Amino acid sequence: MGLTRRQLLKYGAGGAALLALGGIGLSLQRTITRTPRAELAALSEREFSILAAVADRIAPGGDGFPSAWDAHVPEKLDALFATMHPGAVDELKQALALLENAAAGLLLDGRTSTFTGSSGDEQDDILQAWRTSNLQVRRTAFKALNGLIGATYWSSSDVFAAIGYPGPLALNAAADEDPT
Amino acid sequence: MTEPVHTWADVDGHLEIDCDVCIIGSGAGGSVLAAGLAAHGHDVVVLEAGGNFTRADFHGDESVAYPRMYQERGARASAEVGITVLQGRTVGGGTTVNWTTCFRTPDRILERWAEVHGVRGWSPSDLAPHFDAVEDRLGIATWDASRANANNKVLLDGCEALGWQVDPLRRNVRGCVNSGQCGTGCPIDAKQGMAITYLADARENGARVYAGARVDTLIVEGDRVAGASVTMHDPTTDQPTGATMTVRARRTVSSAGAINGPALLIRSGLDRAPLGRRTMLHPVVALPALYDRPINGFYGAPQSISSHEFVDRGADRVGYFLETPPLQPMLAASGSTIFGRSQQEFMRQLPNIGVLIALSIDGLVDGDEGGVVTLRNDGRIHLDYPVRPALVEAFRDAHRSMARIALAAGATQVQSTHLDPVVVTSEADIARFDDAPFGLLEHSIFTAHQMGGCAMGDDPARSVVSSELAHHDVDDLYVVDGSVFPTALGVNPSETIYGIAHRAVDILHATL
Numbered sequence: 205m206g207l208t209r210r211q212l213l214k215y216g217a218g219g220a221a222l223l224a225l226g227g228i229g230l231s232l233q234r235t236i237t238r239t240p241r242a243e244l245a246a247l248s249e250r251e252f253s254i255l256a257a258v259a260d261r262i263a264p265g266g267d268g269f270p271s272a273w274d275a276h277v278p279e280k281l282d283a284l285f286a287t288m289h290p291g292a293v294d295e296l297k298q299a300l301a302l303l304e305n306a307a308a309g310l311l312l313d314g315r316t317s318t319f320t321g322s323s324g325d326e327q328d329d330i331l332q333a334w335r336t337s338n339l340q341v342r343r344t345a346f347k348a349l350n351g352l353i354g355a356t357y358w359s360s361s362d363v364f365a366a367i368g369y370p371g372p373l374a375l376n377a378a379a380d381e382d383p384t
Numbered sequence: 385m386t387e388p389v390h391t392w393a394d395v396d397g398h399l400e401i402d403c404d405v406c407i408i409g410s411g412a413g414g415s416v417l418a419a420g421l422a423a424h425g426h427d428v429v430v431l432e433a434g435g436n437f438t439r440a441d442f443h444g445d446e447s448v449a450y451p452r453m454y455q456e457r458g459a460r461a462s463a464e465v466g467i468t469v470l471q472g473r474t475v476g477g478g479t480t481v482n483w484t485t486c487f488r489t490p491d492r493i494l495e496r497w498a499e500v501h502g503v504r505g506w507s508p509s510d511l512a513p514h515f516d517a518v519e520d521r522l523g524i525a526t527w528d529a530s531r532a533n534a535n536n537k538v539l540l541d542g543c544e545a546l547g548w549q550v551d552p553l554r555r556n557v558r559g560c561v562n563s564g565q566c567g568t569g570c571p572i573d574a575k576q577g578m579a580i581t582y583l584a585d586a587r588e589n590g591a592r593v594y595a596g597a598r599v600d601t602l603i604v605e606g607d608r609v610a611g612a613s614v615t616m617h618d619p620t621t622d623q624p625t626g627a628t629m630t631v632r633a634r635r636t637v638s639s640a641g642a643i644n645g646p647a648l649l650i651r652s653g654l655d656r657a658p659l660g661r662r663t664m665l666h667p668v669v670a671l672p673a674l675y676d677r678p679i680n681g682f683y684g685a686p687q688s689i690s691s692h693e694f695v696d697r698g699a700d701r702v703g704y705f706l707e708t709p710p711l712q713p714m715l716a717a718s719g720s721t722i723f724g725r726s727q728q729e730f731m732r733q734l735p736n737i738g739v740l741i742a743l744s745i746d747g748l749v750d751g752d753e754g755g756v757v758t759l760r761n762d763g764r765i766h767l768d769y770p771v772r773p774a775l776v777e778a779f780r781d782a783h784r785s786m787a788r789i790a791l792a793a794g795a796t797q798v799q800s801t802h803l804d805p806v807v808v809t810s811e812a813d814i815a816r817f818d819d820a821p822f823g824l825l826e827h828s829i830f831t832a833h834q835m836g837g838c839a840m841g842d843d844p845a846r847s848v849v850s851s852e853l854a855h856h857d858v859d860d861l862y863v864v865d866g867s868v869f870p871t872a873l874g875v876n877p878s879e880t881i882y883g884i885a886h887r888a889v890d891i892l893h894a895t896l
Contacts, residue, residue, distance in 0.1 A: 266725070266728075284457060335723070340825065356447070359714035372445065375563050
């Protein structure tokens with residue numbers, strides 16, 4: 205799009221308006237839902253399902269890794285959101301809606317399907333486009349979602365074996381061992 | 385009689401308290417001040433927004449520790465999320481979760497505060513006896529380089545090979561066993577954080593400490609501050625319990641730290657230029673590298689070596705200093721901007737990954753005004769921190785320096801945190817950083833050192849509190865924490881805050 209950095213930052217001020225696009229026409233579209241394995245505390249089932257779809261592209265698993273779904277990342281994030289400032293959670297929900305929304309996707313990217321209705325490769329392409337977008341609000345939304353999903357996934361003991369991390373030393377009771 | 389730490393569960397309905405001094409925040413500033421004033425016999429109340437987590441809660445579990453003991457459930461960031469803000473929020477404040485690195489304030493910084501920022505009475509010789517005292521109380525001593533983990537040895541060996549300044553650093557620990565868990569709370573209380581040192585001393589002398597006590601506003605009555613209004617929170621959920629407190633005090637002290645301290649004053653109707661401005665972050669860029677030997681950066685003291693080779697790069701260039709982070713999985717992954725299978729393959733190499741960090745010294749170059757803290761309409765904190773050209777140049781130069789260190793220490797491959805990672809395997813590749821983009825949302829940027837926003841100085845047009853730390857406009861309000869720094873330091877800030885707070889004991893005591 206050839207926007208300069210300064211223009212990009214300027215458009216950032218309109219991020220709230222762009223995020224609001226995510227709501228347009230979304231009620232008419234069908235989100236492919238997933239059934240949460242715990243009672244939801246912060247997200248609707250639709251929001252949960254979009255988040256779960258994103259999480260499974262951020263951390264798809266395989267080759268010894270659990271997927272984000274296997275590691276219960278969506279439910280853990282829902283529980284975390286219930287303890288965060290409602291204003292911050294609202295922005296995340298708006299980002300999920302904009303990501304899912306095929307109408308907004310058509311307007312901004314020429315995409316005609318919802319995020320949850322896209323194939324895995326298509327979902328990766330969408331996330332990659334957001335990650336490197338010239339619209340600051342999209343880079344911000346990607347970084348926020350990627351950060352929260354990644355933090356939840358990589359702090360899960362389910363991934364330790366795959367990355368060769370023996371886990372924290374159990375030191376509360378007694379300690380006389382230097383692991384280095 | 386030693387007072388226990390009172391928690392949210394101890395307060396029902398509404399509690400009214402009178403005291404001599406109400407201190408808001410139990411971190412590096414508030415705890416040292418509380419201990420000194422309580423030892424003088426003053427009736428002290430300390431209000432801590434975070435929870436009362438102790439060694440029994442510290443298991444090195446990142447999934448628990450960060451939401452519990454860091455600001456905004458571990459998710460604090462600058463407005464566009466370009467800068468990740470690691471900032472403690474628990475009894476003991478940042479000192480419960482920091483990486484234990486201690487430096488005295490560099491002389492050149494204190495001299496600059498006097499010459500450029502109108503600060504009186506904080507010369508190196510004024511502070512020296514206070515540093516002596518806190519170093520003794522906190523066991524601050526040089527950590528033997530022979531116990532440095534392999535990640536720190538990269539920094540040591542690389543700098544030595546290049547002929548660059550590098551030294552073992554000092555830490556506030558006693559009996560440290562190198563667990564590497566500083567950032568999630570020390571499981572054996574080897575770290576001499578505030579909760580088990582100065583705050584415990586204060587409690588021994590009768591200071592009352594309330595955890596889960598978030599100050600909504602200061603009580604402003606006419607031209608004086610008369611205390612604080614508090615809502616109690618359950619720190620495991622961060623939700624209000626419905627209980628409230630009113631603390632009335634002869635003197636009220638904000639030790640809420642940079643970012644939160646200025647926000648508290650704004651909420652209290654005390655907004656006045658330059659409150660919230662010149663918020664400094666020591667913006668951090670990180671550079672991962674792969675080694676064909678185990679690094680195991682998840683164990684061992686996170687920081688034991690530092691290089692100050694590049695702190696002074698001339699008057700028009702932003703300096704930086706070099707250290708290392710701990711590399712538990714979540715923190716290590718948070719530094720990368722890639723996702724999906726490529727990130728999984730990167731993380732699979734974690735035991736062989738070393739990471740260097742460069743901390744830029746903001747607020748010293750002309751035109752470097754740092755960031756600005758304001759409040760959003762919904763009450764949340766808004767941190768705007770532009771990355772100006774001088775900082776971009778420093779980020780770029782720091783990447784070159786860190787790549788050279790890693791290569792000199794035997795790295796087989798350096799891979800930057802850029803959206804399109806810059807890969808370096810030889811000196812010739814370092815030129816690849818010349819054209820790489822640097823700035824917000826182009827690569828990872830962190831801060832673990834929040835400073836300024838409530839600067840001290842004698843000119844009310846350029847500072848918020850006096851050189852005696854008293855608010856310029858209202859009586860009986862003091863600020864004792866890192867927010868009073870007029871600039872960043874070029875060293876890890878905890879000991880500077882300890883020293884300032886230790887001297888503030890004399891200042892406050894003289895008024896009571």
